[in-house]
Amino acid sequence: MKRFLGFVKKEFNHIFRDYRTMLILFGMPIAQILIFGYVVSNEIKDIRIAIYDKSKDNVTQEITNKLLASDFFILDRNIINDSQIEEAFKSGNIREVIIFEPHFAEKLEREGKAGIQILADASDANTANIVSNYTSAIVKTYMRNELMKGSFPYEIETKIQILYNKEMKGVYMFVPGTMALILMLVSAMMTSISIAREKEMGTMEVLLVSPLRPLHIVLGKVIPYIGLAFVNALVIIALSYFVFGMPIHGSLTFLLIETLLFILMALSLGILISTASNNQMVAMFISMFALMLPTMLLSGFIFPIENMPKVLQWLSAIMPAKYFIIIVKNIMIKGSGIAVVWKETLYLIGLTILFLAISVKKFKVRLE
Amino acid sequence: MKKILYILQKEFIQVFRNKTMLPMIFGVPIIQLVVLVHAATLEMKSIDLYIVDKDLSSLSTKLVNKFEGSPFYTISGRSFSIDQANKEIENNKADVILHIPNGFEHNLIRNNSSEIQLLIDGINGTAANLINAYSISVISDFNKNIIVDLTQMPKMAEMEPISIQTSFWYNPELNYKTYMLPGILVILVTIISLFMTAMNIVREKEMGTIEQINVTPIRKYEFIIGKLVPFMIIALFELAFGLTIGKIFFHIPIVGSVGLLFGFTLVYLLVVLSLGLFISTLASTQQQVMFISFFFMLVFILMSGIFTPTESMPLWAQRVNIINPFYYYMRVIRMILLKGSEFWDISREFFSLLIYGTIMLSLATWRYRKVA
Amino acid sequence: MVNHKNIIEVKNLVKKYGSFVANDNLTFEVKESEIFGFLGANGAGKTTTLKILSGLSYPTFGDVNIAGFDVYREREKVKRNIGYMSQKFSLYEDLTVKENIRFYGGIYGLSGRYIKEKTEDLLKRLKMEDIKDKLINSLPLGWKQKIAFSVAIFHNPKIVFLDEPTGGVDPITRRDFWEMIYEASNTGITVFVTTHYMDEAEYCDRVCIMDQGRIEAINTPSLLKKQYNAKNMDEVFIKIAR
Numbered sequence: 015m016k017r018f019l020g021f022v023k024k025e026f027n028h029i030f031r032d033y034r035t036m037l038i039l040f041g042m043p044i045a046q047i048l049i050f051g052y053v054v055s056n057e058i059k060d061i062r063i064a065i066y067d068k069s070k071d072n073v074t075q076e077i078t079n080k081l082l083a084s085d086f087f088i089l090d091r092n093i094i095n096d097s098q099i100e101e102a103f104k105s106g107n108i109r110e111v112i113i114f115e116p117h118f119a120e121k122l123e124r125e126g127k128a129g130i131q132i133l134a135d136a137s138d139a140n141t142a143n144i145v146s147n148y149t150s151a152i153v154k155t156y157m158r159n160e161l162m163k164g165s166f167p168y169e170i171e172t173k174i175q176i177l178y179n180k181e182m183k184g185v186y187m188f189v190p191g192t193m194a195l196i197l198m199l200v201s202a203m204m205t206s207i208s209i210a211r212e213k214e215m216g217t218m219e220v221l222l223v224s225p226l227r228p229l230h231i232v233l234g235k236v237i238p239y240i241g242l243a244f245v246n247a248l249v250i251i252a253l254s255y256f257v258f259g260m261p262i263h264g265s266l267t268f269l270l271i272e273t274l275l276f277i278l279m280a281l282s283l284g285i286l287i288s289t290a291s292n293n294q295m296v297a298m299f300i301s302m303f304a305l306m307l308p309t310m311l312l313s314g315f316i317f318p319i320e321n322m323p324k325v326l327q328w329l330s331a332i333m334p335a336k337y338f339i340i341i342v343k344n345i346m347i348k349g350s351g352i353a354v355v356w357k358e359t360l361y362l363i364g365l366t367i368l369f370l371a372i373s374v375k376k377f378k379v380r381l382e
Numbered sequence: 383m384k385k386i387l388y389i390l391q392k393e394f395i396q397v398f399r400n401k402t403m404l405p406m407i408f409g410v411p412i413i414q415l416v417v418l419v420h421a422a423t424l425e426m427k428s429i430d431l432y433i434v435d436k437d438l439s440s441l442s443t444k445l446v447n448k449f450e451g452s453p454f455y456t457i458s459g460r461s462f463s464i465d466q467a468n469k470e471i472e473n474n475k476a477d478v479i480l481h482i483p484n485g486f487e488h489n490l491i492r493n494n495s496s497e498i499q500l501l502i503d504g505i506n507g508t509a510a511n512l513i514n515a516y517s518i519s520v521i522s523d524f525n526k527n528i529i530v531d532l533t534q535m536p537k538m539a540e541m542e543p544i545s546i547q548t549s550f551w552y553n554p555e556l557n558y559k560t561y562m563l564p565g566i567l568v569i570l571v572t573i574i575s576l577f578m579t580a581m582n583i584v585r586e587k588e589m590g591t592i593e594q595i596n597v598t599p600i601r602k603y604e605f606i607i608g609k610l611v612p613f614m615i616i617a618l619f620e621l622a623f624g625l626t627i628g629k630i631f632f633h634i635p636i637v638g639s640v641g642l643l644f645g646f647t648l649v650y651l652l653v654v655l656s657l658g659l660f661i662s663t664l665a666s667t668q669q670q671v672m673f674i675s676f677f678f679m680l681v682f683i684l685m686s687g688i689f690t691p692t693e694s695m696p697l698w699a700q701r702v703n704i705i706n707p708f709y710y711y712m713r714v715i716r717m718i719l720l721k722g723s724e725f726w727d728i729s730r731e732f733f734s735l736l737i738y739g740t741i742m743l744s745l746a747t748w749r750y751r752k753v754a
Numbered sequence: 755m756v757n758h759k760n761i762i763e764v765k766n767l768v769k770k771y772g773s774f775v776a777n778d779n780l781t782f783e784v785k786e787s788e789i790f791g792f793l794g795a796n797g798a799g800k801t802t803t804l805k806i807l808s809g810l811s812y813p814t815f816g817d818v819n820i821a822g823f824d825v826y827r828e829r830e831k832v833k834r835n836i837g838y839m840s841q842k843f844s845l846y847e848d849l850t851v852k853e854n855i856r857f858y859g860g861i862y863g864l865s866g867r868y869i870k871e872k873t874e875d876l877l878k879r880l881k882m883e884d885i886k887d888k889l890i891n892s893l894p895l896g897w898k899q900k901i902a903f904s905v906a907i908f909h910n911p912k913i914v915f916l917d918e919p920t921g922g923v924d925p926i927t928r929r930d931f932w933e934m935i936y937e938a939s940n941t942g943i944t945v946f947v948t949t950h951y952m953d954e955a956e957y958c959d960r961v962c963i964m965d966q967g968r969i970e971a972i973n974t975p976s977l978l979k980k981q982y983n984a985k986n987m988d989e990v991f992i993k994i995a996r
Contacts, residue, residue, distance in 0.1 A: 035670055038677045045677070049684050052696055059694040103551060104723040106713055109691070122543055129545045136550035137720035139561045141691045146548045147515070153546055161543050170490065170525045171497045174514060176504035177471060186505050199676065207669050215588065291402065294668040295581050299406035302573060302676075307414055311421045316689060318509040320477070321427050323420050330421075340474070343505050348472060388860025396848055590842030597808050597838040597915075599830045600861045 021234040029238050039242060043196045043250045050188035051258050058144050062090035063110040064102050069118035077130075080156050081112070086148050099133065109135045110145050122161075189254040190342035191315030193247060194335040197273070198280050198309050200243040203301040205236055205284030210297035213288075232373075236281050243277045263349030272345065272359065276338045279362050282369035283334075289376040309335045337361050385600055389608025393582070397612065407578075407616060408623070411570040415563065415624055419632065422562040426512045430458040432467045432476035439487035441528070445498075448524050449480065454516055471503045478502045478513050491532075552637075552720050559632050564715045565688040567624040568708065571647075572654055573679065575617035579658030580671045583609060588667060602747055610655045617651050618644065637722035646714055646732060652739035653707045656746050663749035682708045710735050758785040761913060761944050762807065767816035769802050776802040778967040780816070784913075784946060784960075789939050791958030792948040793991065799967040800948040801841065801917055807946065808838045808915045821912045834862075837906035837914035837943075841921060845902050847891035851882060854890060855905055862909040876904055896927030900934060907938055914938065916947040920954065932957050955987040963994055970994045 030036060063081075067074050081087050090108045093099060102108050113131040115121070122128040132149055134142035209232070251269070254260035262269065284301070291297040310316060312326065313335035319327060330336055337358040344350040352359065397403060431449055435442050449455045458476045461467060470476040481499035490496035500517050504510045553560050586592040595605065621644070628634035658675070665671045685692070685699060686708035692700060703709040710731045717723035725732070762784035769777040776799045784790045794800050805811040807820060809829050818825040821835040838844075845854050852873060859869040877883045880900060890898060899919060907914050916935075920928045932954070939945050947958070955961045955975055962972040971978060971994055975987055984990045 032667075032670065034665070035673050038673050042677050042680070045681055046684070049681060049699075053685055053699040058691065061691065061693060104717070104721050104727045106717045106721075106723060106727060126543055127545065128543065129547065132546060132548040134548065134550050135721070136553035136556055137561065137716050138691065139550075139553055139556040139558050142550055142553075143556055146550075150546050150548065153544060154542075157542060157544050169495045170521060170528075171495060172518060172521050173497060173499045174518075175499060175501045176510055176514075177468070177501055203672070203676075204669070207672060211667070211669060293400075294672075295578075295585065296400070296402045296406065298577065298581070298668070298672050299403070299410070302577070303406070303410045303414055306676075307418060307569070311418050317422055318426070318512075320429070320509070321425055326417065326421050329417070347505055350472075354473070385861045385863055388857055391860075392846070392849065392853070392857045395853060396846070399848055589847070590840055591844055591846060593810060593840050593842070594838065594844035594858070595861065596810055597833060597836065598858070598861050599833040599863070601830075604861075 018230045018234065021230065022237050025234050026238045026241075029242070039200065039246070040249065042199075043192065043246050044253065046192050046196065047189070047250060047253050047258075050192060058086050058141070058148060060088050061086055061110065061141075061145055062108045063087050063112060063145075064091050064093050064099075064108045065089060066093040066099065066111055066113040068116040069114045069120075071117075071119035073119040073122060073128075074114040076160075077114075077153060077156055078112075081149065081152055084148075084152060086145075086152075103135050109138070109141060110149065112149065186260065186343065186347055187315065189250065189258070189260050190339040190346070191310075191313065193250050193273070193342060194276070194313060194315065194338050195306070195309050196246055196250065197243050197277055197338075198305050198335060200246055201239055201277050201280035202284035202287065202305055203298070204239050204242075205281050206287035206291065206297040206301050207294050208235055208239075209285065209288035210291050210294045214293040232285060236285070239281060239284075240274075240277055243280070244274065247273045247277070260346060262346050264345035264351060268351065269342065269345045272338070272341050272355075272362075275359065275362050275366070276334070276341075279334055279366040279369070282366050282373065285373045286369045286376075289373050308333060312336070313339055315339060334362060334365055385604050386608045386611075389605065390612055393608070393612040397578075397616070407574055408620070411574065411620065412623060412627060415566055415570060415627060416631065418566050419559050419563045422558060422566070425558065426454055426509070426516055428456050429454055429513050429516065430475065430477045431455045432458050432470050432479045433460040434462060434464055434467050434479060434481045435460065436462055436484040437482045437486040441487040441490065442482045445482065445521070445524055446480070449520060452520060455520075467501070471501070474503075476503070477509070478517060480517075490528075552635075560634055560720065561716070562688075563624075563628045563632055563634050564719055565686075565712055567621065567628070568686075568711050568715055569683055569688070570624065571617050571620050572708065572711075574620055575613045575651055576654050576658045576675055576679070577672070578616070579610065579613045579655050580662045580665070580675055581668050582613075583659065583662035584665050584668050584671045587662075602750060606659065606743075606747055606750065610659065613655055613658075614648070614651050617654075618647060621647055634719065636719055638718035638724070639722075642725060642728075643715065643718045646718070646728065646735075647711075649732060649735045649739060650707060650711045653735055653742055656739055656742035657707070659746040660742055660749060663746060663751075682706045685709065686712045688712055704734075705738070707735065707738070758787065760784065761786045761788075761821055762790075762946065763817070763819040764803075764807070765817040767803070767806065767818060768814045769799075769806060769811070770814045775967050777806070777813075780969055782962055782969065782972055784944060786912075787939055787942045787944055789935060789945045789947065789957070789959045791955050791961035792946065792964065793950065793952070793955055793961050793987075794948075794964035795950060795995065798964040800964060803964075804915050804917050804946070804948055808836055809833055810838075835912045837909065837911040839902050839906040839914070839916045839919055841917040841919075845890045845898060845905065848889060850887050850889055851877070851893075851901055852886045854901065855908060858905045859908050864909055872908065876908070880904065896923045896930070899923060899927070899931060903931065903934055903938075907943060911943065913944040913946060916945065918948055918950070920949065920951065928954070952986070952988040952991050955991075961987070963991060965995055 065078055067078065082089055091102065093102060093111065099111050102111065111133040113133065115129045115131070118128045130153060132146050134146045136142040251262070255262060287297055287300050287304070291300060312319075312330040312333050314330065315335070319330050319336070322330065341355045341358050344355050348354075397407070433446055435446055450457055459470060464479070464481060467476070467479040467481070471479065479501040481501065483497065483499070486496050486498060498521070500514070502510050502513050550556055583592070586595070625634075625636070625640075629636060661671055661674050665674060685695070685703055685706055688708075692703060692709060714728045714731050717728060760783040764783070765781050767777055767780040768775070780803065792800050792803065802811070806813050806818060806825065809825055809832050813825070820832045823831045823835070825832055846857070849857065855873050855876070856869055859872070877886050882897070882901070885893065890901070903916070903919065906916070920931055923931070935945050935947070935957075949955065958975065960972070960974050961978065963970045973981065978990050979986065982990045982993045984993060
């Protein structure tokens, strides 16, 4: 036992002495939370557009003013002939061209009809869609207020109520997502690499012939990372609670227990990866490709899972991060307890045991 | 010059000899590309709708039928109790509740207006936004039809004085894959080249072989070129491979010049590989390299505009993007591939990266010491 | 040996790491084609000196002249004339014997034909023709060390620096290794070797004994034994260290 403690202490020193890694280890969750909180949002703002006003009368001017008065758009340029449209799109500076047909106000007056054309750069499909919708909405509002005076008959009014997340804050989504990603990274990636390192440097053999039992070696490598990952989780929770006002409706203790469970799961995954790789680069690439991108894209953290093709939904169904995100969201936002998330919890426990079992088996095979 | 060839030869042998590395470089990223492109979609395909129709009139039934008929909605259940409906949301069985109160039809006909309610699970903000927009458009469509039916007025469209016609250029079907594939390809190419360069050199440090090289009369620049070129070639190959897959399986339009794209990629790789080299001079273990690179990758990817438009970001973030190589490449690869932009259109990005790459390479060369 | 000129000249060499003095005012010469042993306990400062002489590390103070070139100003010329074998392993584990030789020969700027011919010759002498396509990591330590040494002198340097080359190998392989050192010395290569095996000191033409960054004694093994009235070098060393 004493020997074991000494070994754990050595591993701790190893990690903490490396100030660059420590800096990044703690900088990473903070930077990520701040980026999600302030930078990456679905809000549209300051989109550059071009206006091709073939009419140049007071109505088109008014509509233009309405468009530019919103925060959404900035006028990049005025276009005066057709060939400039393509040019403007190709230079990549604008996302939308709004074309007013000639004699706009006049036609409106005489025929009661005039046309606006919206050309959106759909090489970014998502933004194009949002931008054109916003433009139409602004034009329609203008039309109703200024041209139609009053409302339609038989109007159905739809009252929207967003449950749980009234301000549609991104925090609800990215805090659990960031937690999953960072914990996965710190636990699985770091463990797999630190064990692969011992193998690569040939020091694993030295450790294996030492009086330490193999189990102790692995435990000793893993314990410091449990601590680090846990502190990271605390940092993320504190930041989201104090800075972004993410609620914790459920029990904090329960949340921390689930977090610990997820960390353990990730660590066993890391051990499993390390048994499959003989050097650090391999361990890193496996972790990176098997963990980072799938965790980001398949856990429902950025893109909703329901929209994905069935095959990917099945794939996503085995992503542990997905379940952890569900658990965290349920606890923090809905205040649920174990009664609601027992299935997900059970799944994580099951995975942990499975990963450990396979690792132990592989480990034994190698020793024989 | 000949010395460089010997280094290239050695690097290639080492890469191709490692049986576990090969699939990591060429197989896994491509699988990722194929799989993840499908994942990155914001189209809502099946919204679980829970119906609480307390009116049970002919109009309310028509509205429910309209939702049922839409390919985007699946009716997950019905009842007359809002509490019951809320429970369904809480258990993730439903995404949205349509609540039609008693007297809906009556009010509409008698009082000229009526009210219904949509309750949306807001936990996933992105999805909630989309569900909101989809549902509103179904309802307003329904509304227009009713007005036409009840008033015998001409078509709704003709009542609106300004007609708006939207066309989506370069991607008329708003295909997300066309958009995401180049973005994900950029990430994969960068991961491979950045990590391989940085880890390769630090690996030599860890194994002690770098010392053996440092006692030889080889020049710094020979060594650095020898180290950068292999990964540049691998990365270009990766890009070509990914583009071919995109073309064949996803029918990604390649409107612009492929030569221009590869030329630009070369400059981009200069930046990325020099960054890798620079990181390797800062780190003494592969674990550190991985961590440092990972940190910058994550920040840079999220800020690159792959998911959200960069111009909507706060000003400080846009300033940070000046040093974000992803930001330039993400823009340019989409411009060339999808819009057919020419050299003149991307010249600003081209020269920015060229300057950036030169600075990084000099910095890295300066930091790389043969002597301690 | 008497009339040979100096090939290494070190005058007042000082190397400090912060306040720690690793090399304290060293002055010595090594003569052409001599086998010069650099002895001392772990941490005596041997590796530090070796790194300075082979151009891997800058001296804090002092003059160092290698094969007629100054280590400050003519670093690259120095490197052309030396070979180096580090205590840590310097061959690529994932390359074959032949590939390692070709790589190192190549970066010294030797021609492809020369490399090919000399490799065959070398493998024949080492009796390693059968294993030339084996990966380094599949070979026993002693073989790796022989190959590492051959690689270090492959480009015919004037001096070869060996940093504890025989660490961790069995006595028979050590014997073989020293045979190789003698062979190299006979072709005119100066051998500068650090070790903490005192029996190996006996094989050197001259030895220098270091303790705590300082040179305590420098002479031929037989004269040192006489001077300290000792049976073997082990005793000499123990007497000096006390």
